[in-house]
Amino acid sequence: MDTLSAILFATIVAGTPLIIVALGQLIAEKSGVLNLGAEGMMAMGAIAGFAITHHSGSPWLGVLAGMAAGALMSFLFAIVVLTLMGNQVATGLALSILGVGLSAFIGKPYESEILPTIGPIRIPLLADIPIIGDPLFNQQALVYLSWLLFAAIAWFLYRSRPGLVLRALGESPTSAHSIGYPVIRIRYLATLFGGAMAGVGGAFLSVFYTPLWVEGMVAGRGWIAIALVVFATWRPLRVIVGAYLFGGVMVAQLFVQGSGLGVNIPSQFLSALPYLATIIVLVIISRDQNTVRLNAPVSLGQPYRPEA
Amino acid sequence: MILTKIIKKLALATLSCAMIGATQAAENVGFVYVSPIGDAGWTYQHDLGRLQLEKETGVTTSFVENVAEGPDAERVIREMAKRGDKVIFATSFGFMNYALKVSKSFPKTAFVHATGYKLGKNMGLVNARFYEGRYLTGVIAGEMTKSNVLGYVAAFPIPEVLQGINAFIQGARSVNPKAELRVIWVNSWFDPGKERQAALTLLSQNSDVITHHTDSTAVVQAAEDQGKYAFGYHSDMSKYGPKAHLTAATHHWGDYYVNTVKAVQAGNWKPGSVWGGYAEGMVKLAPLNKAIPGELQDRIRKMEAQLKAGTLHPFAGPVVDQSGKTVVAAGQNMTDDQLNQMNYYLQGVVSKIPN
Structure with a gap:
């Protein structure tokens, strides 16, 4: 594998958990629910995925378990903010802390366990294309799934009727309610979906990416995913661009350091570069104030109590 | 709102339950760890040393894991000193200033800080080559x-x-x-x-x-x-x-811990700086x-x-x-x-x- 191909390959792997989590959050936020608990939901997804894969031997059961764990966490969140009208920001932060702490508690016995590494799935013919063949078509199954997820969400949001309802809800829950849509129920579903995807992203980390479980292994990726949604101005394609850009710059700086070329850039700066580059690029592509306003869900973070 | 509060409390509880669980009983040697003990790594090696200390000297020990290198560390160290621990081992670089500060308020307690550079009247230093x-x-x-x-x-x-x-x-x-x-x-x-x-x-x-x-x-x-x-x-x-x-x-702190605690028990411990390697059995393959x-x-x-x-x-x-x-x-x-x-x-x- 030549260097360019290796960088691309690693970029796609590094971007995948961010894409899955951010797309899930995007759906929740489009309905008007801001869940800052992604880090905690990912951590729970990671330990659930790891534990179930360890006991069952099946990574797919693990991913399902991660999905369930993330959804369960977001269900807690939904009860507090949707039924009890709790503050979304505070509850999300609490969920984050709870998830990270609880996963550490549950995960204690699994710290010494290891999982076999899961090989990539090679797509015949396509994987033989020079340079891009290997990075794009000889990947972990979840990488392909993240693309399917993107396609499904893009279609759902902009081409389907339920997607339209979801977006309308995020703009004006009162109007949606007044024409007969069950605002709270739809928000529950959107929040659960966001949690489930965060769980899958966590399970990807612990089952596929670095097959191990240690406390704190999510290492801030949940927060990056949340920030990505905002900087991508709630557009799925930009989420993908941002996630790969972030992954790509991180991987590229590792390659620069490891090349032995002796490029004299402080490594602290190189480590900050993925954040900088992602923010700058996304700010530039989303600089048009009107589109930002059009895409940002107006009711984001606000509790909604349906009138009788 | 009530549930929000409960969840927040739960979250706090999960954070601090390790601390409470570990510090309830009054014992006489305390260990402050920067990360969870886990199954391998820096803190794990210190904990092996703690277990060796218990086995060889019969003293009781207690530890608090996952202590952030900040004001929390001072609180944990002070708590240990207050309840009467004879020796307190602070095992991370960032605990240095907090350990030193607390050591001044408890002149009869022996403090040992790992990997730092500040010696106190009753605070010794240890590091491994x-x-x-x-x-x-x-x-x-x-x-x-x-x-x-x-x-x-x-x-x-x-x-x-x-x-x-x-x-x-x-x-x-x-x-x-x-x-x-x-x-x-x-x-x-x-x-x-x-x-x-x-x-x-x-x-x-x-x-x-x-x-x-x-x-x-x-x-x-x-x-x-x-x-x-x-x-x-x-x-x-x-x-x-x-x-x-x-x-x-690999690093091995057990012998050093045993020697330090024995010296404190015998009343001839002096806070010094120990930088041990192969010769002291602190570094091995x-x-x-x-x-x-x-x-x-x-x-x-x-x-x-x-x-x-x-x-x-x-x-x-x-x-x-x-x-x-x-x-x-x-x-x-x-x-x-x-x-x-x-x-x-x-x-x-x-x-x-x-x-």
Whole structure:
């Protein structure tokens, strides 16, 4: 594998958990629910995925378990903010802390366990294309799934009727309610979906990416995913661009350091570069104030109590 | 809203339950750990020392794990002193100022801080010469590499980490002058995803023997997956890569803990600075992998004996830095002051140092 191909390959792997989590959050936020608990939901997804894969031997059961764990966490969140009208920001932060702490508690016995590494799935013919063949078509199954997820969400949001309802809800829950849509129920579903995807992203980390479980292994990726949604101005394609850009710059700086070329850039700066580059690029592509306003869900973070 | 509060309380409770659980009973030796004990790593090695202390001296001990290097540390240390712990071991660099501050309020308690540089009237210092173990792993790496390219995943460019990197390449080049070392800084002590990515990067760029100075086992696992070699650090990490794991440079605090507590009990403890290596039994190698040829294993055993006897110094002159400047002349050894102020790479490291 030549260097360019290796960088691309690693970029796609590094971007995948961010894409899955951010797309899930995007759906929740489009309905008007801001869940800052992604880090905690990912951590729970990671330990659930790891534990179930360890006991069952099946990574797919693990991913399902991660999905369930993330959804369960977001269900807690939904009860507090949707039924009890709790503050979304505070509850999300609490969920984050709870998830990270609880996963550490549950995960204690699994710290010494290891999982076999899961090989990539090679797509015949396509994987033989020079340079891009290997990075794009000889990947972990979840990488392909993240693309399917993107396609499904893009279609759902902009081409389907339920997607339209979801977006309308995020703009004006009162109007949606007044024409007969069950605002709270739809928000529950959107929040659960966001949690489930965060769980899958966590399970990807612990089952596929670095097959191990240690406390704190999510290492801030949940927060990056949340920030990505905002900087991508709630557009799925930009989420993908941002996630790969972030992954790509991180991987590229590792390659620069490891090349032995002796490029004299402080490594602290190189480590900050993925954040900088992602923010700058996304700010530039989303600089048009009107589109930002059009895409940002107006009711984001606000509790909604349906009138009788 | 009530539920919000309950959830917040729950979250706080999960955070602090480890602390409460561990500090309830009044015991007489306290340990403050920066990270969870886990199954391998820095804190795990300290905890092995604690268990040895309990076994050999019969004292009771207690510990608080996952203590952040901030005001929390002072609270934990003060609590231990208040309830009457005779000796308190603070095992992370960032606890230094807090331990020192608390030690002033409790002059009858013995404090020991690991890896720092501030001595107090009743606060001693301890550190280990990790670089001695690194040197030996470097020798093994120099012999085992086929590509002559070695790789190192490192956290932050502080002297302790640079000592390890430089000892590793010194060892490698002592047996293989063609060996070169590439370093990737991940700017984090703990991010398994990034550590693995850095390891895979090194392996894809020709390195065939790699090691790390970060806290997870991800680097060893990455080498195992790629069919290359790696060294563990802190702890024996062989179960994370049975084929890849050649050995590990490990730390052992138990003897020191036992001696310190015995001295305190006998009333003749003096706060001093201990920087122990092979000679003190504080640095060792994990069992050597079968992949290492017997002849090389014998040589390593001999070098271990020389380190113990003090006849082998990893930074024995001539030591030449990356720019070609001689930092230690032939016939001399690097001094402890020089070691503590190390801020450069030695010859053989091809990356540039971040500054």
